[in-house]
Amino acid sequence: MKLYFAPGACSLSPHIVAREAGIDLQFTKVDTQTKAMEGGGDFWKVNPKGYVPALEFEPGDVLTEGPAIVQYLGDQRPASGLVAPAGSRERYQQQEMLGYINSELHKTYSPLFSPATPDATREERKAYLQKRYKLIEERLAGRAYLFGDTFTAADAYLFTVTRWAKFVQLDLSGFPNVLAFQERVAARPAVREALKAEGLLV
Missing domain, CATH: 1.20.1050.10 (Glutathione S-transferase Yfyf (Class Pi); Chain A, domain 2)
Structure with a gap:
């Protein structure tokens, strides 16, 4: 899974949850102004809403909205509490x-x-x-x-x-x-x- 984030933005919340749960994610930084992604690419094509966080399972299969993402991640490691x-x-x-x-x-x-x-x-x-x-x-x-x-x-x-x-x-x-x-x-x-x-x- 890949988490699209911007440093210090609300995407920090699922980033923390993933680390607390011991879930190994890939990370791609997004410029929230230009929507350019680190390494190239247009973030609008990942998340048509245009904002982070976005959790990508595979290209075209993306979960957005922080509260939904953190619950999904927490459910992957129920023992984490x-x-x-x-x-x-x-x-x-x-x-x-x-x-x-x-x-x-x-x-x-x-x-x-x-x-x-x-x-x-x-x-x-x-x-x-x-x-x-x-x-x-x-x-x-x-x-x-x-x-x-x-x-x-x-x-x-x-x-x-x-x-x-x-x-x-x-x-x-x-x-x-x-x-x-x-x-x-x-x-x-x-x-x-x-x-x-x-x-x-x-």
């Missing part, structure tokens, strides 16, 4: 959290990366993120990870999008549990391997 068993209540709670991170955090960050976003919109989006992180802060109280002591695919996704805060000047100092979570996840060996492989760890 990265996703709960299909049909269990815990599985749907994890899907609920993946959905929350996707719609309330990830998509709210997106306009903050565009220089064309008006200042008023930028401040409104930051205020919205502050409100949404409040729920995460409360959930992490007394917990190592979102679902207790077990690292899951949802933690990989939360860690990935929360890394963006410093790049968009989002102040998270009022969320000590979130900041401690970020440090805890960043120290995991598999996470450090993923960060290093993407050139994000010096």
Whole structure:
């Protein structure tokens, strides 16, 4: 399998999950602006949506959308505990959290990366993120990870999008549990391997 990624983008989440699960993937870097791929080729032909991540099983057989990819990867190594068993209540709670991170955090960050976003919109989006992180802060109280002591695919996704805060000047100092979570996840060996492989760890 091949994972198409851009360093530090949301594709870092399935990259982390694959390393946590011990799944050996091939990696192809994508320029998110030009859609050119490392080694040549047009990413539009791989994923008509035009964005990462994309998990290719073979040419023409591709799975997209990060929350779907991390669940697929976790299911390949059920003993890893990265996703709960299909049909269990815990599985749907994890899907609920993946959905929350996707719609309330990830998509709210997106306009903050565009220089064309008006200042008023930028401040409104930051205020919205502050409100949404409040729920995460409360959930992490007394917990190592979102679902207790077990690292899951949802933690990989939360860690990935929360890394963006410093790049968009989002102040998270009022969320000590979130900041401690970020440090805890960043120290995991598999996470450090993923960060290093993407050139994000010096």
